[in-house]
Amino acid sequence: MTSHVRTALISTAGHCKVACGFCFRADRAHGFLDTATYTRTLSRLKETGVEGVCLTGGEPTHHPQLQQLVRLAHQFGMSVSMVTSARTISEVTALSQVARLLANVTVSADSQGAMLLGRTTRTAASGIDTLRAISTETRILHVTCWNLSDRECQDLAAQVGEAGVEAQFSPVVLDECTLHRSGTSVQDYLAQQHLDADELSRHFHLSDRYQDYLGELRALQLAEAGGERWSCRSATAYVSADGRIRRCPYGQASVSAHAPRSAISDFLTAEARDRVTPDCAAICRAPATSDDDSSLCPTPV
DSSP: OOOOOOEEEEEOBSOOSSOOTTOOOSOOOSSBOOHHHHHHHHHHHHHTTOOEEEEESSOGGGOTTHHHHHHHHHHTTOEEEEEEOOOSHHHHHHHHHHGGGOSEEEEEEEOHHHHHHHTOOOOHHHHHHHHHTOOOSEEEEEEEESSOOHHHHHHHHHHHHHHTOEEEEEEOOOOHHHHHHHTOOHHHHHHHHHHHHHHHHTTBOOOHHHHHHHHHHHHHHHHTTTOOOOBOOOSEEEEOTTSEEESSTTOSOOEETTSOHHHHHHHHHSOOOOBOOTTTTTTSOOOOOTTOOOOOOBOOO
16 A cells, blocks of 8 residues: 655755765756746645655755745745755855755765765764754754764764754665675675664664664565565655656656646555665655654763
8 A cells, every 4th residue: 555645855956976875866967956847846746735845966055046946845835854965165055045944954974984985075073064054943964874883973972962953864775786896795784784773872862763674674685685575655755856756766657747737646646666675765664653753863961
């Protein structure tokens, strides 16, 4: 049974300078989502009951009409959030100009091991500096984790507590090619995810959903050898920068934002045909219940 689509993840730009080695994005191209396509997409999503959008990228702060994108969503009665890697002066300035209009801002960062693995420079400290510079009520640091140490977790907990921001975590997700290139076996990779969770749990409260997610990743990774994968359960649609609407960033089935409204409505309300993979498992989860907080919050320091 499919989940009703309540939110949409919108790629505002087809490119990103960070180019993480473990990036989950399924589509990469040059150019930005144009406002005419975006406006039409919002109208069609609203008609099917979508209540909020999350602007992502590439890097959303690079979009030349970012303020207009946020205001247009509000005109349709939708809440707006953003996921960003903003670090430069120009990026943080663009973010701060719309921050008061956003329900929440999530700034992406990587652990030391993840930076080495993905060849990035998105430190947690620089992410917290970005969050300090904006006025959004809910500010979240999202850290992609790999090969954590107790000292790194201890320092991170202190930084998060001092800044007064929320923290969320996710394990690095590697495909078969990346695993082979890094010389890591599937079993060692899965074991490292659990070791990192153990390190985090000494300094942060990890929800039951996080532990469940690790179990799902293990089942999905082992299913790559030929086991059965379950159908998409996500309540979040995905809109690519070229105006294609999918039930999943990695989904094969899609519909154009310029298609007739009946075609878009049928696509978003029909049972999802996509199967969950390790790449999209973080997005493709059953909706949280009212008493099941999916966020991962630091313990008091």
